[in-house]
Structure formats: C-alpha cells, structure tokens
Amino acid sequence: MEKLVYDTLKETLYYEKLPNGLSVYLLPKKGFNKYYATFTTKYGSTDNTFIPIGQKDYITVPDGIAHFLEHKLFESEEGDAFLKFTEYAANPNAYTGFNRTSYLFSCTSYFEENLNLLLDFVQDPYFTDQNVEKEKNIIAQEISMYDDNPDWRLYFQTIQNMYHEHGVNVDIAGTKESIYKITKEMLYDCYNTFYHPANMLLFVVGDFDIEKTMELIRANQAKKQFPQFSGVERKYVFETNEVKEKESVIKMDIMTPKVAVGIKNHESKLQGKELMNFEIALEIIFNYLFSKSSSHYQYMIDNELINNTFGYEITLEYSYGFAMVYTDTNKPEEFKKYVIDVLLKAKDLKIPEEDFVRIKNKLLGSSLRALNSPEAIANNFARFQFNDMNFFEAIMAYEAITLADVEKALSFFDEKAITTNIILPK
Amino acid sequence: MKRVEQKIAGLNVTLIQTTKFKTIDFILSFRSKLSPANVTKRALLSQVLKAATVNYPSKMEISRKLESLYGASLGGAVNKQGLLHIMSFRMSIINDNYLLEDVNLLEESFKFFHEIIFQPKLENGEFLSKVVNEEKRLLKDQFLAIYDDKIRYSYNKLIDIMCENELYRLKPIGRMEDLDSITSENLYEEYQRMLREDTVDFLIIGDLTEERVFSLINKYFKFDERPVINEVVDTETKEVREVNRVVEVKDVTQAKLNIGFRTNITGLDADYYPLLVLNGLLGVYPHSLLFRNVREKESLCYYISSTIDKGKGIMVIFAGIDKNDYQKAYELILKQLEMLKKGEFSEQDLENTKKAYINDIRQIIDNPIDYLLAEYSGYLYDEPFSVESLSNKVNNVTKEDIMRVAQKIQEDTVFLLTSEEVK
Numbered sequence: 001m002e003k004l005v006y007d008t009l010k011e012t013l014y015y016e017k018l019p020n021g022l023s024v025y026l027l028p029k030k031g032f033n034k035y036y037a038t039f040t041t042k043y044g045s046t047d048n049t050f051i052p053i054g055q056k057d058y059i060t061v062p063d064g065i066a067h068f069l070e071h072k073l074f075e076s077e078e079g080d081a082f083l084k085f086t087e088y089a090a091n092p093n094a095y096t097g098f099n100r101t102s103y104l105f106s107c108t109s110y111f112e113e114n115l116n117l118l119l120d121f122v123q124d125p126y127f128t129d130q131n132v133e134k135e136k137n138i139i140a141q142e143i144s145m146y147d148d149n150p151d152w153r154l155y156f157q158t159i160q161n162m163y164h165e166h167g168v169n170v171d172i173a174g175t176k177e178s179i180y181k182i183t184k185e186m187l188y189d190c191y192n193t194f195y196h197p198a199n200m201l202l203f204v205v206g207d208f209d210i211e212k213t214m215e216l217i218r219a220n221q222a223k224k225q226f227p228q229f230s231g232v233e234r235k236y237v238f239e240t241n242e243v244k245e246k247e248s249v250i251k252m253d254i255m256t257p258k259v260a261v262g263i264k265n266h267e268s269k270l271q272g273k274e275l276m277n278f279e280i281a282l283e284i285i286f287n288y289l290f291s292k293s294s295s296h297y298q299y300m301i302d303n304e305l306i307n308n309t310f311g312y313e314i315t316l317e318y319s320y321g322f323a324m325v326y327t328d329t330n331k332p333e334e335f336k337k338y339v340i341d342v343l344l345k346a347k348d349l350k351i352p353e354e355d356f357v358r359i360k361n362k363l364l365g366s367s368l369r370a371l372n373s374p375e376a377i378a379n380n381f382a383r384f385q386f387n388d389m390n391f392f393e394a395i396m397a398y399e400a401i402t403l404a405d406v407e408k409a410l411s412f413f414d415e416k417a418i419t420t421n422i423i424l425p426k
Numbered sequence: 427m428k429r430v431e432q433k434i435a436g437l438n439v440t441l442i443q444t445t446k447f448k449t450i451d452f453i454l455s456f457r458s459k460l461s462p463a464n465v466t467k468r469a470l471l472s473q474v475l476k477a478a479t480v481n482y483p484s485k486m487e488i489s490r491k492l493e494s495l496y497g498a499s500l501g502g503a504v505n506k507q508g509l510l511h512i513m514s515f516r517m518s519i520i521n522d523n524y525l526l527e528d529v530n531l532l533e534e535s536f537k538f539f540h541e542i543i544f545q546p547k548l549e550n551g552e553f554l555s556k557v558v559n560e561e562k563r564l565l566k567d568q569f570l571a572i573y574d575d576k577i578r579y580s581y582n583k584l585i586d587i588m589c590e591n592e593l594y595r596l597k598p599i600g601r602m603e604d605l606d607s608i609t610s611e612n613l614y615e616e617y618q619r620m621l622r623e624d625t626v627d628f629l630i631i632g633d634l635t636e637e638r639v640f641s642l643i644n645k646y647f648k649f650d651e652r653p654v655i656n657e658v659v660d661t662e663t664k665e666v667r668e669v670n671r672v673v674e675v676k677d678v679t680q681a682k683l684n685i686g687f688r689t690n691i692t693g694l695d696a697d698y699y700p701l702l703v704l705n706g707l708l709g710v711y712p713h714s715l716l717f718r719n720v721r722e723k724e725s726l727c728y729y730i731s732s733t734i735d736k737g738k739g740i741m742v743i744f745a746g747i748d749k750n751d752y753q754k755a756y757e758l759i760l761k762q763l764e765m766l767k768k769g770e771f772s773e774q775d776l777e778n779t780k781k782a783y784i785n786d787i788r789q790i791i792d793n794p795i796d797y798l799l800a801e802y803s804g805y806l807y808d809e810p811f812s813v814e815s816l817s818n819k820v821n822n823v824t825k826e827d828i829m830r831v832a833q834k835i836q837e838d839t840v841f842l843l844t845s846e847e848v849k
Contacts, residue, residue, distance in 0.1 A: 033791060086711060090785070148680055298486040309567075
C-alpha cells in the first residue's frame with residue numbers, strides 16, 4: 001500500500017493496485033459519520049466500437065447501451081441490489097457519462113457489508129431476455145423526461161452542432177429506437193470487456209481503519225476469477241475543432257428563449273499534467289471573461305442580455321472537449337452576437353496581473369471547499385485518474401500556474417470552433 | 427463537537443465548534459409572518475441587499491470582493507415554512523489556517539457581511555432605482571421560468587388548484603402581479619420593518635473559539651430586543667367532498683401526473699414521525715412501494731416520488747408516465763396507499779425505511795450547511811436538533827402507527843399535464 005501525503009491540504013491518500021489490476025484508493029476522513037464509495041469503470045456512452053475481450057474483430061453496439069447496462073447491473077439472480085443496500089441502511093446510486101460509469105453508495109453504518117455489496121453486485125452481472133425487455137419501457141420514459149427538459153435539449157443540441165462523428169453527439173441514454181435493439185448478449189459483450197477490474201477504480205472515503213479496509217477489498221477480489229487482461233481495444237474518434245453546424249434553432253413550449261454558445265476544443269489528445277494546466281488556464285480565462293466579477297457580465301446584465309440562469313462550463317476529456325456559455329434571454333440574437341465577439345477577441349487576451357491573482361485565489365478557495373464534501377471528492381477522483389491526473393495535485397497546481405500558461409491556452413479561441421443553439425417558444 | 431447558544435439582545439446566536447471542515451459557514455436568518463402584503467417585497471429584498479452596498483456599489487464589485495476573500499461565497503434566498511416567511515443570507519469562507527498568507531479572513535468577511543445587511547447603497551434615502559428595477563426583472567424571469575420546466579410547472583399547478591383560497595398558495599418568491607407596485611421607496615420601508623421587527627438568528631459553524639466569534643458578533647451584528655415570531659404550522663384546510671380532477675393539454679412528450687393529499691398532520695403533531703416514515707415507505711427510497719411496484723414491476727415510469735410538507739401537512743405524489751398509461755398508473759399508485767392503510771407491508775420494509783431515515787439524519791452533521799439548517803428547523807418546531815433524539819423518534823414508529831396515520835390521508839386533487847385529451 002502506498003501512502004500519498006498532501007501536507008497543505010491536510011489529507012492523506014492510500015493506494016494499492018491489486019493483482020487483478022483493480023486500482024484502489026482510500027481517503028480517511030476523521031470525524032465524519034458518512035462513508036462513501038464509488039466503483040467506476042472507464043467506459044461510457046461513447047465507447048460503442050470495440051473488440052470484445054477474447055475476440056479479434058471490432059463490433060459496434062447500439063447507442064445507449066452503457067447506460068442500459070448501468071440500469072441492469074443492479075439486478076442479480078437473488079434479487080435487486082438496491083434492496084439489499086436498503087437492508088444495510090445505505091443509499092446506493094449510479095450514473096453513466098460519456099466516458100465513465102460509476103456505482104456508489106453512502107452509509108453511516110454497516111460500512112463493511114455495504115462495501116462488499118458494492119464490489120459484489122457490480123461484479124455479478126445477471127441479464128435475461130425478460131429483465132432486459134422490462135427495462136426498455138422505463139428507459140423510454142427516462143428519454144421522454146429529458147425530451148421535455150429544455151435545458152437538456154439546449155445542452156445536447158449544442159454538442160450535436162459541434163461533432164460530426166464522435167459518439168458524444170448521441171444522448172447518453174440513446175434513442176427510443178436504439179434501446180429497443182439491445183439484447184442480453186450485447187450487454188454481456190460490453191460487460192466482459194469494460195468491467196474487467198483492470199479497467200476500474202475503487203475510491204472509498206470515511207472514518208475507517210485503513211489496513212482493515214484494504215484487507216477487506218483484497219480478500220473480496222481474491223475470491224473472484226477474471227480473464228487475462230491485455231487492455232481494452234476501443235475506437236476513439238478525433239475531430240478537428242471545426243464544428244459541424246454553425247447554428248441551430250429548436251422550438252419548444254417555453255416562455256423565455258434559451259441560447260447556448262459552444263466552442264469546440266482543438267487539443268483533444270492532452271492528458272496528465274498538460275491537460276491539468278490547460279484546464280486550469282481555461283478556467284481562469286472563462287472566469288475573467290464571464291464570471292460575475294467581469295465587466296462583460298456587468299454589461300450583459302445591465303443591458304438585459306442575461307438573467308440569473310447565465311452560466312458557463314468547461315468539459316475537457318480524452319478525444320472530445322468544449323466550453324459552453326448559456327442563458328435564458330429575451331434578446332437571443334444580441335446575446336449570441338455579444339458572446340461570440342468576446343470569444344473571438346479572447347485570442348489576444350491579456351489578463352492584468354491583479355485580476356489573475358484574484359481569480360487564482362478564488363479558484364483555490366472553491367477547490368478547498370470541495371474537500372469538505374466526501375461526495376465531491378469521490379465523484380471527481382476517477383475522472384482525474386482516468387486522464388492521468390490527480391485530484392489533490394490539481395488543487396495545488398492553482399498556486400503554480402503562471403500567466404504564460406494562460407497565454408498558451410488562448411489558441412482555444414477560434415472562429416471555426418464556435419456554434420450557437422437557440423431554443424425559441426413555439 | 428460543541429454547541430453554544432446565546433442571546434445577544436434581539437439576536438439569537440448558535441455556534442457549532444468542530445474541526446471537521448475546512449470552511450467556516452454562517453447564516454443570518456430573518457423570519458416574519460408569511461403574508462401576501464409583503465412576500466414579494468421580501469423576495470426582492472433578499473436580492474437587492476446583495477446587489478449594491480456603500481463600498482461595493484455593483485454586482486461586479488461585490489463579486490470581486492468575494493473573490494479576493496479566497497472565493498468566499500455569498501447567498502441570499504427566501505423560503506417558507508408553514509406560516510413563516512424566512513429570508514436568509516449566508517456566507518462560506520475558507521478557514522484561514524489553511525492559507526499560507528497571514529490574513530484575518532473571518533473578520534474581513536464579517537465586516538463585508540455586515541455591509542450587505544446594514545449598508546445598502548442608497549439615493550435620496552431609498553434603494554438605487556437601477557438596482558430595484560434590475561432585481562424586479564430578474565425575479566419576473568424566475569416566475570416565467572416555472573412554465574418552462576414542466577415537472578415543476580405541473581407540481582405548482584396542482585398546489586394552485588388544490589389550495590386556491592389558502593395562504594399556502596403563496597410561493598416563497600411571492601406573486602408576479604405584485605412586481606409593478608413595488609418601488610424603491612416602499613421596498614426600503616419593508617427593509618426597515620424587517621430590521622426592526624423580524625425574528626433574527628445567527629448560526630455559525632467551524633473551527634472557531636467562542637471569544638473570537640462573540641466579540642465579532644458584538645461588533646458587527648446588533649439587533650434590538652423584539653417579540654419572537656414563532657407560530658409555525660399552517661392548519662388552514664378545507665373539506666374534501668369529492669376529488670377534484672383537472673387535465674391540462676400542452677405540448678409534452680411525457681404526461682406528468684400529480685396527486686395531492688391532505689394528511690391533516692403537521693410537524694407539531696405527535697403523528698408527524700409516523701407520517702414521515704409512512705412517506706418513506708411510500709415514495710422516497712428504492713425500496714419504497716411506488717418505486718418497486720409502479721416502476722420496477724410494471725415499468726410505468728422512470729421517476730416517481732412522494733413528498734410531505736412539514737408546516738402544512740400536504741402530501742404530493744408525482745410521476746412522469748406515458749399518456750396512454752394514465753388510468754393504470756393512477757390506480758396502481760392509489761393502491762399503494764391502500765396497502766399502507768391495511769398494513770400490507772412487511773416489518774422488514776418498515777425497518778428498512780427507519781434505517782434509511784436514520785442514515786439520512788446521521789449524515790446531516792457531515793455537511794456544515796445541512797447542520798445549520800437542521801439547528802434552525804429545530805427552533806421553529808421547538809425540537810432542539812440532536813441526531814439521537816431524531817433517530818429515536820423515527821425508531822419508535824410502529825406498524826400500527828403507520829396504519830392509523832394512513833387512514834387520515836385524504837385524496838384532494840389530481841392534476842394531469844398531458845399532450846392530448848384523456849378519455
């Protein structure tokens with residue numbers, strides 16, 4: 001077991017790679033009642049073309065299968081894992097993203113039972129024709145729910161405008177057509193390939209005994225057999241930053257128009273420290289341009305281009321990435337024009353030293369605040385690790401970032417990378 | 427962990443000392459009787475006060491100040507609980523012992539927080555009209571946004587129909603139609619009234635000494651003595667002769683079903699904890715009847731939940747369904763409630779629900795804000811917050827309690843938002 005000490009953060013992390021390849025991280029948190037564990041596979045909705053473990057040829061599976069698999073994994077031959085967690089007073093959950101699927105629980109008692117249960121249910125798939133069929137209507141209702149949600153449509157259509165072929169342009173849950181094509185055989189192919197322990201990460205946080213907990217995990221894993229792992233062969237699609245559509249308009253039954261301006265990343269192969277510095281640089285730039293302390297924000301609010309729904313977000317992952325600036329507004333065209341203008345001028349941005357320091361302190365403060373929350377740490381940890389970064393080192397990297405690092409990131413701002421999506425009332 | 431409570435003239439102060447968190451969090455809460463006469467003004471005030479102060483006269487300058495306080499966060503919001511309208515302001519700062527620089531972040535933050543509450547930017551003795559107009563526009567957008575989220579819209583519509591002539595219909599953010607009559611002048615009068623008459627609580631949590639906190643409170647937060655407003659539960663009700671059924675047609679992919687009930691039980695009744703557990707058995711957890719029987723067994727929906735309102739005793743079940751499944755889903759949902767009345771649930775289900783609540787209760791003290799809010803709720807319901815006593819109350823609930831309480835629940839209104847007329 002390795003011990004990683006982060007002095008300034010007053011946190012210590014323990015790490016071990018088990019013989020079957022599983023990466024285990026333990027973060028003791030003294031004085032907390034809550035235990036929280038996430039068990040995450042590096043596999044999401046975009047991993048649709050791959051060579052199944054033990055085979056030779058690529059196959060392509062229907063959209064939405066990773067998410068479908070997440071729903072079905074809770075079922076086992078002996079019943080529903082959700083209900084078993086309930087017996088141990090735990091709160092289980094799961095979510096599927098573009099490139100990760102995570103299973104988790106929180107509890108304040110029966111910690112060891114729950115930890116075993118998490119490892120066991122995820123590592124015990126049970127798919128039958130009948131239980132696969134039954135799930136299709138439930139997921140169809142989930143898709144309908146998102147269809148009625150204008151914020152989701154705003155977000156998603158903006159991504160679809162950016163990407164030509166990358167799987168990120170299909171809804172995580174798939175479509176009502178694609179999910180009805182899913183069979184139990186396909187689910188097993190995906191499961192066996194992507195749920196190998198060597199493709200997974202376990203993160204546990206709480207007030208527990210470190211050695212005892214690691215021993216529990218070792219013993220749990222030693223009991224199970226897994227095939228030899230020789231890496232996952234999946235097809236990544238890399239695109240240039242040229243967007244597929246410059247603009248789109250959707251009509252829905254809403255009162256206030258919604259606008260998102262998206263900008264597609266050109267550096268989709270960055271990993272590790274390079275990605276970390278690029279990400280921090282972009283965060284600083286977007287804060288400088290659009291946070292409430294910026295002159296642009298003040299201008300847009302004074303001129304009624306935005307309201308309290310205004311926001312921005314940055315997503316950077318291996319093979320895809322983008323930033324988005326969005327709002328509800330009665331002046332969609334003016335907002336769009338203003339934001340695009342700001343983004344184009346950002347190529348030559350010079351952030352004054354004083355603002356740079358202030359924003360750095362702010363970002364450092366909000367990262368430290370995230371350390372209060374075991375959930376926030378656990379939910380982010382795997383994402384950093386799968387991109388060869390470390391969550392705790394990233395917090396300390398804020399202090400080291402320089403204006404020169406920020407300048408290097410300015411090539412992100414490129415006219416052909418920009419798209420707009422507008423939702424108008426019917 | 428140590429708890430200190432002290433009354434300083436008109437201010438009730440609660441300090442929770444703990445080394446668990448890397449932040450210091452504090453809330454200043456003003457409560458008043460919920461009333462149509464001032465609810466919208468108060469909602470607006472919660473935003474106007476954090477928009478411009480004497481030394482930081484714009485949102486930009488306020489945000490810059492917060493950033494320089496190591497990304498401190500500042501919030502202002504309104505809420506309601508039974509008969510009470512609660513306006514609260516909160517700040518969260520990094521505990522200065524995590525910073526390399528030697529700064530007194532706590533005092534700087536108190537000073538800034540003081541300015542937010544007591545030193546708004548004025549012109550001619552009133553709030554800046556620019557600020558008031560801007561916040562009126564933003565609040566109006568909040569009212570309009572409800573329509574755009576059809577899950578929220580249909581839930582709100584159910585309450586509007588069910589409680590048409592009751593105080594409960596008032597939203598915490600008030601009424602859109604009041605906005606036109608609000609001026610910088612009458613808003614300032616409401617602000618003065620609030621400082622003078624509202625019941626004020628200050629709650630703070632973090633790694634702090636008593637001396638440091640109380641000397642700062644004495645310096646920055648002074649409120650004169652005033653009568654305490656503590657009547658919380660809203661017992662206004664109506665006789666339900668016949669279930670009111672309303673269907674509204676809109677352009678939706680999925681039908682949204684909302685069913686409102688009167689439980690006739692509020693947070694001050696002995697039956698409140700049985701009701702809480704009943705609600706858990708019905709529709710809060712993965713093992714709850716609605717989730718298990720309506721979603722998992724019959725595949726009728728993705729989301730389905732039930733909620734109760736502690737201050738009013740209203741229960742709502744809501745789900746998203748295929749419009750053709752309305753009758754089937756509706757009947758199956760009501761059947762789950764019937765099962766509770768007849769005691770058709772296992773001891774195991776009951777035990778699991780209690781364990782789930784106790785798990786939730788134990789987690790409250792792991793989050794600084796949840797902890798402070800639980801303390802505050804404890805004052806309102808005259809039930810000092812303690813994980814142990816809350817857990818005991820949940821644990822004491824029996825199957826007979828659930829059956830008795832289930833008998834009291836009356837269906838009142840059904841609201842269905844759907845894409846075409848249902849036969």
